[in-house]
Amino acid sequence: MINTIDLFLGITILLVGFSYWTITLVEHNQNYYSVVKEDYKLTKAINTMKYLAENGILDNTVLLYYLNKDMAKNYLEKNINLSNYMVVIDGNVLINHSYNGGNTYVIAIVTLNKTEGWYVIYGNDNLKISEDRYLSFEEAYNSYKTYKTDMPVYLVRNISSSRVELYVG
Numbered sequence: 224m225i226n227t228i229d230l231f232l233g234i235t236i237l238l239v240g241f242s243y244w245t246i247t248l249v250e251h252n253q254n255y256y257s258v259v260k261e262d263y264k265l266t267k268a269i270n271t272m273k274y275l276a277e278n279g280i281l282d283n284t285v286l287l288y289y290l291n292k293d294m295a296k297n298y299l300e301k302n303i304n305l306s307n308y309m310v311v312i313d314g315n316v317l318i319n320h321s322y323n324g325g326n327t328y329v330i331a332i333v334t335l336n337k338t339e340g341w342y343v344i345y346g347n348d349n350l351k352i353s354e355d356r357y358l359s360f361e362e363a364y365n366s367y368k369t370y371k372t373d374m375p376v377y378l379v380r381n382i383s384s385s386r387v388e389l390y391v392g
Contacts, residue, residue, distance in 0.1 A: 261327060268329040268391040271303060278302075281333050283352045285385045287344065288312050290376055298350045307392035313385050325392040334384040341377055345370040 275281045280302050287295035296317055299310060309322035340356035341363040347370055357363035363375035 264325070264327040264391045265329075267305065268308075268327060268389055271305060271308075271391075272329045272331050272387075272389050275299075275302060276331055276333075281331060281387055282335055282337075283350070284317075285312065285333050285387065286335060286337075286342075286352060286376075286378070287350070288317065288385075290344075290374075292317065294344075294350065301349065305391060309390040309392075311386075311388040311390070321392075322390055323392045325390065327392070328388055328390040331387045331389075332384050333387055335378070337378055339379055341375050343367045344374040344376060347371045 272281075275284075280299070284295050284299045287298055295312075300318060300320070303310070303318075303320075305320070307321045307323060308318070309316060309320070310318040338356055340358065341360060342356060343353040343363045343366065345351055345353065345367040353363075353367065355366075357366065357375070360375050360377075
């Protein structure tokens with residue numbers, strides 16, 4: 224036979240147990256949410272850096288960075304599809320696009336894979352760097368006269384590498 228006191232004690236124990244269970248569930252859920260959020264930001268950063276590296280955008284940006292930082296900044300901003308990020312090249316901030324801090328970042332080490340010679344930075348809307356190497360300034364300049372931006376540059380064989388960091392906030 225069940226007494227009212229037994230029923231009261233049973234309900235009290237269940238309420239206390241469910242309250243502890245609810246509190247721990249909320250705490251663990253908040254930790255899980257922050258882990259998933261950081262993992263999502265890291266995945267976005269890795270995919271962006273992979274895209275930039277595979278398409279030669281990082282190589283071109285590093286080359287442009289040492290010639291004209293504004294040109295490098297504009298070139299890279301057109302190719303990054305993130306809302307809050309910061310790009311650092313060799314310890315110097317190139318782009319700070321609404322970056323509000325955080326500890327999620329990806330590092331790429333870039334070594335220019337071009338032989339010594341004349342190359343041309345060209346393009347009307349989207350800058351490109353010629354794949355062909357030219358032996359003289361005149362030959363390089365005359366090959367790309369039809370483009371609005373036409374800037375021959377001489378690239379000396381580079382044995383050092385550049386460190387490119389992408390911070391995502």
